[in-house]
Amino acid sequence: MKISIGNDHAGPEYKKAIVSYLIEQGHEVFNHGTDSFESVDYPDFGHPVAYDVESRKADFGIVICGSGNGIAMTVNKHQDVRAALCWTKEISAxxxxxxxxxxxxxxxxxxxxxxxxxxxxxxxxTAFEGGRHANRVKKIACK
Known part of the structure; x- marks a missing residue:
């Protein structure tokens, strides 16, 4: 799989660990995140991930910031991007x-x-179940 990742100053250590895991699993990674703990603006790192997913350059995206909210709001501005804030693996599933x-x-x-x-x-x-959920997902987009 091709995975795009972006993070602000709250996530350099997280990104490093996740990228290592992804590469170990054989995934190709597009890294748009900062490696610095100096304050930066999360949209500068979220938009490139969203563009990768939107254009289908990447199959999935991973974004990281302090609360996860700001960067999720940023990428969700893009059509065909559905970002979910996940703090447990159960929510992720x-x-x-x-x-x-x-x-x-x-x-x-x-x-x-x-x-x-x-x-x-x-x-x-985890795969998308489709079925009754498919129609709901179609209704998310504002096209």
């Missing part, structure tokens, strides 16, 4: 199964790195 989420947003200040990797692992290995 439901985001894929029921919402066909294609971007996972991780709140670095509220999860451990180990939890974040479990969230990503679950997200990437």
């Amino acid at each position: 439901l985001a894929r199964q029921h919402n066909d989420a294609n971007v996972v947003s991780i709140p670095a200040r509220f999860t451990s790195i180990e939890q974040a990797i479990d969230i990503v692992k679950t997200f990437l290995n």
Whole structure:
């Protein structure tokens, strides 16, 4: 799979660990995140991930900021991007199964790195159930 990842100053350690995991699993990674703990603006790192998913350059996206909210709001401005804020692997599974989420947003200040990797692992290995959820997902877009 091709995965696009972006993070602000709250997530360099998370990104590093997640990218290592992804590469170990054989995924191709597009890294749009900062490696610095200096304050930056999360939209500068979220939009490139959304563009990758929107253009189908990447199959999925991963975004990380302190609460996970700001960067999720940013990527959700893009058509065909469905970002889900996930702080447990169970929520991550439901985001894929029921919402066909294609971007996972991780709140670095509220999860451990180990939890974040479990969230990503679950997200990437869970399929969309379709069925009754498909019509709901179609209604999300404002086209």
